[in-house]
Amino acid sequence: KVSVLSHLILLRLKTIIHIIDTAIKDVESANKQLVSNMSQVSDIVDTMTECITNSRDISSRIVSKYDESATNINTMENTIQALMCELGVGGFMGIEDIKTGMKASAILKGTHGENVEYHGTIKTHNDNSITLELEKALPAVNSAIECDMLVTVENVIYHWENAKIAADKKASATTGIVTITTRPQILNRRKYPRIDISSTF
Numbered sequence: 001k002v003s004v005l006s007h008l009i010l011l012r013l014k015t016i017i018h019i020i021d022t023a024i025k026d027v028e029s030a031n032k033q034l035v036s037n038m039s040q041v042s043d044i045v046d047t048m049t050e051c052i053t054n055s056r057d058i059s060s061r062i063v064s065k066y067d068e069s070a071t072n073i074n075t076m077e078n079t080i081q082a083l084m085c086e087l088g089v090g091g092f093m094g095i096e097d098i099k100t101g102m103k104a105s106a107i108l109k110g111t112h113g114e115n116v117e118y119h120g121t122i123k124t125h126n127d128n129s130i131t132l133e134l135e136k137a138l139p140a141v142n143s144a145i146e147c148d149m150l151v152t153v154e155n156v157i158y159h160w161e162n163a164k165i166a167a168d169k170k171a172s173a174t175t176g177i178v179t180i181t182t183r184p185q186i187l188n189r190r191k192y193p194r195i196d197i198s199s200t201f
Helices: 003-085
Strands: 103-109 117-123 130-133 144-151 156-167 175-179 185-189
Touching: 103 130, 103 156, 117 175
Parallel strands: none
Antiparallel strands: 103 117, 103 144, 117 130, 130 175, 144 156, 156 175, 156 185
């Protein structure tokens, strides 16, 4: 009986040892797989970090190119603005660029220093004068009045300073003759031509 019991205990121990050995081998295999997985995760993280770094560099270069392009565009705009101020729409800015029907306004100094603006359209012009058809009558004075003259030429405004305006005695009080002795400057420039709307003036 003792021999049989000892044999049974030995068999039971072998079974337990086999189970433990199998479990240890499974743990070792799982550990190896875990190490492999962690290595792969590390490689993926490194790749992601490299991609993020490259993306950041690319974004920085894009921003740099955008800023450079914006600077170049501003430079071109300023250059064109300067050329237009010097040359005007027709190449040599002056009264010769004026055409019948263009919108214009004469800005007169009021008696108390305030500006009074008279809007109208171009009727005719010659080498040193412009005839306007105004929306309201000019002041009833015997001499010409100093004014600033503004004319919309295509997509720019020509600005003459120290011009003189007087009512055309041969026509109505709303017809003004502006005498000009200087070349104009560009008051402002628009990217697109302005729409010719009477209510603008």
